[in-house]
Amino acid sequence: MAERPASTTAKGPADAPVVPAPAATPGVTQATIVKRSAPKSDYKPADVSPQRRVQRKTYTVRLWAVRNSRLLEWFYARFADVFLLLHPVWKGIGYSRVEAPVKFVEKRVKGFMFDCRMCGQCVLSSTGMSCPMNCPKQLRNGPCGGVRANGNCEVEPDMPCVWVKAWEGSRNMAKGDAILNIQKPVDQSLRETSAWLRVTAQAAAEREQSKAGANA
């Protein structure tokens, strides 16, 4: 049988005897080498992910919201009803005109309560009042596989996993099984818009449609 032409790039042909790769030295990965060779500086940021740095350093209020998810669920339902009642007012003034003040309030209230990121498509009621956008991977359908044994985040070691909290919060809620719904991917074009107004306008449209359906 003829010899195969020598490969110009390979270490050897595919039918050559397999040489096992050397075993990894524990503790020395490429990532470790990169971290070690980074320039030394006295200033080392406390948080790992840049996303974390734009929010508060404590989780007190966020965790309180999860603990009181049932109360907040009840309150949110009443609040949505009030907003829906005010639909003629919003419509009269014009949704586009009320957007700025409502968004201003919404951003600050939800920012204080849940460390809201203004994704514009709030799913708090389906996630036990724990905002999934605080997850460094922004998972909206459940935890990743990297949750630490103490229930903290893989990326931010001092932050309790958003989804561990979401599961706890959802167990307190009357409609906690909404956590089983599969959430669609985030529509990035709705960022920094008011979820309150959007939900109200949609509910109003739905109500009108069902009314029209009943009359027809």
Added chain:
Amino acid sequence: MMPARPIQRDENPAGVHLPLDPLPGHTSRGRLERVLRRGEFAVTAELNPPDSADPEDVYNRAKIFDGWIDGINAVDASGANCHMSSVGICALLTRMGYAPIMQIACRDKNRIAIQGDVLGAAAMGVANILCLTGDGVQAGDQPGAKPVFDLDSTSLLETIRIMRDNGKFLSGRKLTTPPQVFLGAAVNPFAPPYDFRPIHLGKKIAAGAQFVQTQYCFDVPMFRGFMERARDLGFTEKVFILCGVGPLASAKTAKWIRSNVPGIHIPDAVIKRLEGAQDQKAEGKRLCIDIINEVKEIPGVAGVHVMAYRQEEYVAEIVDESGVLKGRRPWKHEPRPDDHLVADRLGHILNDDVTETQTDMVKSAH
């Protein structure tokens, strides 16, 4: 006349690289789905992706699994470290007739890139896709990269299911030929919130998962508890569960993994057993085989996924010694018998140092 080459089971007689005949109830035309749906105990393994642009590196690494496994996972920058892409590995493997399981991690690509890759992969003959969220970028060698996470594993599953079953992109635009793929997901029964994990599996099934591969299992009682819960919820009839296993190289490695790799749970008993052994590497292999023998008896376990990172040469021994295949030989890449004939003739042309002139050729012609 050339000797006929025996056709292996689950192989297209027209060529190893071609998709298999569609079967009723099958969504893909690949080998892995056939093996699982026949009720055979499946074995998959992970290919260590090369840091090279050489196809031979991929073939060398696939070759050590030959005849022992039903699917090869082509990892997508695992641990957020740069390697050859899973699309590239799959392109090479499908040419040779292997059954790759293409992993897609949501960390690096947005929904536009992912849907394009799914179509491209399916066109190349990739029949299995594993949908993952992916490790955070901070874990890898390029912590300065932008984390994308446009989709998450569940919405990725749903996206591909919509592409396959409804023949549409996420936007609703129609596909002329939908991808025929067998969809997989990953689950980790060994990380909190423990009581949510089986329910989370149900969510992934609802989104489209047809098989799941679990994180490394070193704690069999814990896995048994998870499987019990999954059985009670009726999930084991809807999804094929492949338990993730792997050999630990030494007690030191085990300790390092435990403290540095989140999501991998290694009980103290395992570390004690490794520390007490004379040859820790052999004991790690033995432990892996013992775990396989335990998990294969758990009702609802459809196979094992052997992750022997940097110990890939042990996969064949582990599969052989655990006897999970029960004498079955998975598809093996074999050179065709006529390859020798072609090589001989080509070799003559390439290597014989003869200079033929027109006159000589006329003389030798009859």
